[in-house]
Amino acid sequence: ERQGCQIDFENVSFAYEGASGDPVLKNISFTCLPGETIGIIGSTGSGKSSLVSLIPRFYDTSAGTIRVDGVDIGKLDPAKLRDQIAIVPQKSILFSGTIEENLRWGNEHAALDEIIQAAKMAEAHGFITSFPEGYETILGQRGVNLSGGQKQRLSIARALVRKPDVLILDDCTSALDTTTETNIKESLKSFASGVTCLLIAQRITSVMDADKIIVMDDGEIVGIGTHETLMKSCRVYVEIFQS
Ligand code: DUT
Secondary structure (H helix, E strand, O other): OOOOOOEEEEEEEEOOOOOOOOOOEEEEEEEEOOOOEEEEEEOOOOOHHHHHHOOOOOOOOOEEEEEEOOEEHHHOOHHHHHHHEEEEOOOOOOOOEEHHHHHHOOOOOOOHHHHHHHHHHOOOHHHHHHOOOHHHOEEOOOOEOOOHHHHHHHHHHHHHHOOOOEEEEEOOOOOOOHHHHHHHHHHHHHHHHHOEEEEEOOOHHHHOOOOEEEEEEOOEEEEEEOHHHHHHHOHHHHHHHHO
């Protein structure tokens, strides 16, 4: 059974190579317990994507330490680390090929029923089976064109097929209506009892029921807590709520 990983950030700072001026992340510290869902919210450019990109070591920190299950990720094999972590990026990356091939990408050995189960959790099974060719439907230039929300659901399904210990959703529900988003989050809860989940979002409603929410502003954490706590204590959070 999956447990999910614990993730610790300790005084992490980060600047993109060659960039001048202030670092993109300043003195970031937080703990995400195994199986927790953490929401991350903040204005555009506040550093949300940069923060999560450090976890699979797409970039290395400039200062501070990130630990996965207590081990400094600087000491872990990046390939092994990336095997445990699935990131669904802001812009879904699908290729010309069948839906099944797209969903299998990153886990070539997945059985078809695992793929279908993942697609069901991501609210994609319905529209997939509405195509005459179903999972054999070809995407891309000579195939069907999907809506932005359908692409997002396939990207989420692809990540679930990999059965990660850590699932990172980077603002990838923005094109979904709130009902679809809520349904996905509900099914993730059963799946996610064993997965640590980081959920970047623009809308407060997307993160409201997370175990805790991190509020980012200009590369810094300006609040961590539940929705109720932040509504009472975090000016930036209330501003986002009211906008
Ligand atoms: N940045 C770079 N190089 C990159 C990516 C980002 O210099 O390859 C800068 C842009 C911005 C800061 O880092 O000033 C933080 O960007 P990030 O994408 O992490 O912010 P965000 O909170 O995820 O913004 P958004 O909500 O628009 O995705």
